[in-house]
Amino acid sequence: MLPDLRDDFPLLARTVRNGRSLVYLDSGATAQKPLVVLEAEDRFYREHNGAVARGAHILAEEATEAFESAREDVARLVGAPAEEIVWTPGATAALNLVANGMLQASLGAGGPAADRFRVGPGDRIVITEVEHHANLIPWQQLAARTGAELAWIPVDDAGVMVLDDLASVITGNTRVVAFTHASNVTGVVSDVATITARAREVGALTVLDGCQSVPHLPVNVADLGVDFLAFSGHKMLGPTGIGALWGRSDLLNALPPSQFGGSAITVVTMETTGFLDAPQRFEPGTQPVAQAVGMGAAARYLMGLGMDRVAEHEARIARILREGAAALPGVRLLGPVGGDGTAVLGLAAVVVEGVHAHDVGQVLDDRGITARVGHHCAQPFHRRLGLTGSTRASAHVYTTEDDAHAFIEALAGVREFFGVTV
Numbered sequence: 001m002l003p004d005l006r007d008d009f010p011l012l013a014r015t016v017r018n019g020r021s022l023v024y025l026d027s028g029a030t031a032q033k034p035l036v037v038l039e040a041e042d043r044f045y046r047e048h049n050g051a052v053a054r055g056a057h058i059l060a061e062e063a064t065e066a067f068e069s070a071r072e073d074v075a076r077l078v079g080a081p082a083e084e085i086v087w088t089p090g091a092t093a094a095l096n097l098v099a100n101g102m103l104q105a106s107l108g109a110g111g112p113a114a115d116r117f118r119v120g121p122g123d124r125i126v127i128t129e130v131e132h133h134a135n136l137i138p139w140q141q142l143a144a145r146t147g148a149e150l151a152w153i154p155v156d157d158a159g160v161m162v163l164d165d166l167a168s169v170i171t172g173n174t175r176v177v178a179f180t181h182a183s184n185v186t187g188v189v190s191d192v193a194t195i196t197a198r199a200r201e202v203g204a205l206t207v208l209d210g211c212q213s214v215p216h217l218p219v220n221v222a223d224l225g226v227d228f229l230a231f232s233g234h235k236m237l238g239p240t241g242i243g244a245l246w247g248r249s250d251l252l253n254a255l256p257p258s259q260f261g262g263s264a265i266t267v268v269t270m271e272t273t274g275f276l277d278a279p280q281r282f283e284p285g286t287q288p289v290a291q292a293v294g295m296g297a298a299a300r301y302l303m304g305l306g307m308d309r310v311a312e313h314e315a316r317i318a319r320i321l322r323e324g325a326a327a328l329p330g331v332r333l334l335g336p337v338g339g340d341g342t343a344v345l346g347l348a349a350v351v352v353e354g355v356h357a358h359d360v361g362q363v364l365d366d367r368g369i370t371a372r373v374g375h376h377c378a379q380p381f382h383r384r385l386g387l388t389g390s391t392r393a394s395a396h397v398y399t400t401e402d403d404a405h406a407f408i409e410a411l412a413g414v415r416e417f418f419g420v421t422v
């Protein structure tokens with residue numbers, strides 16, 4: 001069991017809306033930051049700031065050391081070697097890096113080594129109907145620009161991926177399968193083994209969106225068996241503006257870069273450029289160094305808590321949120337309740353019948369409860385369920401059982417507040 005961690009998170013001490021205690025239940029959108037992360041960034045700027053990998057002076061040396069040791073910490077969190085971690089501005093950028101690299105390959109970049117990244121007419125790109133737009137639009141764009149076909153694993157009426165007929169979706173001409181590790185709307189943890197096994201059968205690459213899993217569950221890239229994993233710093237208690245892409249080094253070294261500039265190169269002439277090996281080939285220009293240092297501190301903080309304990313804590317919060325919401329009359333919980341063998345994150349997205357999600361959010365906000373309202377960047381998923389939006393409460397390591405109960409109590413009063421009786 002996790003201890004009460006609220007004192008580690010200064011922002012949680014503030015009051016909102018006429019002095020009410022803050023009940024922060026929007027961690028799925030962005031997490032609050034512990035002091036160790038704030039201090040790591042602050043210390044970097046106060047004591048070590050310098051240009052990374054570019055100077056012979058002491059500050060350049062110290063900044064490079066801080067930057068690279070943060071990479072090692074983030075790598076350890078997901079069980080990867082440091083050279084397989086590429087810094088990116090976030091998960092969105094990490095997913096775009098792979099899709100755009102495939103576009104570059106499809107335009108002819110990268111030579112024979114990049115053959116496995118090439119897509120074109122007659123090829124298939126597979127995603128799922130539950131994806132966040134960040135893992136949907138880059139693939140839709142890749143398909144549109146190359147003439148490849150976009151297909152998706154469907155979800156059922158409960159919002160769960162249908163894997164019964166996977167061979168009809170991940171067909172022999174599939175080149176890449178991009179899917180989420182855990183849904184930011186239903187919280188359901190995907191059956192990575194089944195999807196990856198089928199992708200491997202047809203020789204397709206696998207790209208996993210770990211934006212919601214890495215902050216909340218033990219994640220080990222060797223066990224997952226995928227080719228790429230994208231995740232964000234700000235959802236795992238780290239700073240904004242930083243994230244990471246893990247990829248197998250043979251793949252990273254063959255994937256053509258899609259952003260170009262200084263520091264990522266070997267020899268540049270007026271006609272040609274040689275690129276460094278990964279990860280530097282994907283890190284042109286001045287990187288968000290202090291943010292990387294903050295993300296490293298966040299990784300150490302999470303590892304210090306123990307990801308098994310983090311997952312167990314959130315499973316307890318999930319039970320309160322999901323069982324509580326499912327039991328309320330006139331409230332529809334999106335996705336299964338969980339706890340019966342279905343792994344779910346500590347979140348609950350709900351629809352209150354007869355009340356718009358924004359109005360639900362307003363009632364919660366009046367009580368100091370911050371939840372997320374809208375489509376949560378998953379429009380096709382909501383549309384599939386006949387919805388335009390929902391209201392989501394999402395937890396993290398600092399979320400208490402009282403926070404979760406406060407959400408359920410407030411939710412219970414929403415229909416009455418608006419005089420909805422049907």
Ligand code: PLP
Nearest residue numbers: 090091092132134184209211232
């Ligand atoms: N994927 C999922 C499942 C998400 O929940 C999010 C953010 O909400 C993203 C990708 C995009 O992450 P970022 O905005 O940090 O790049």
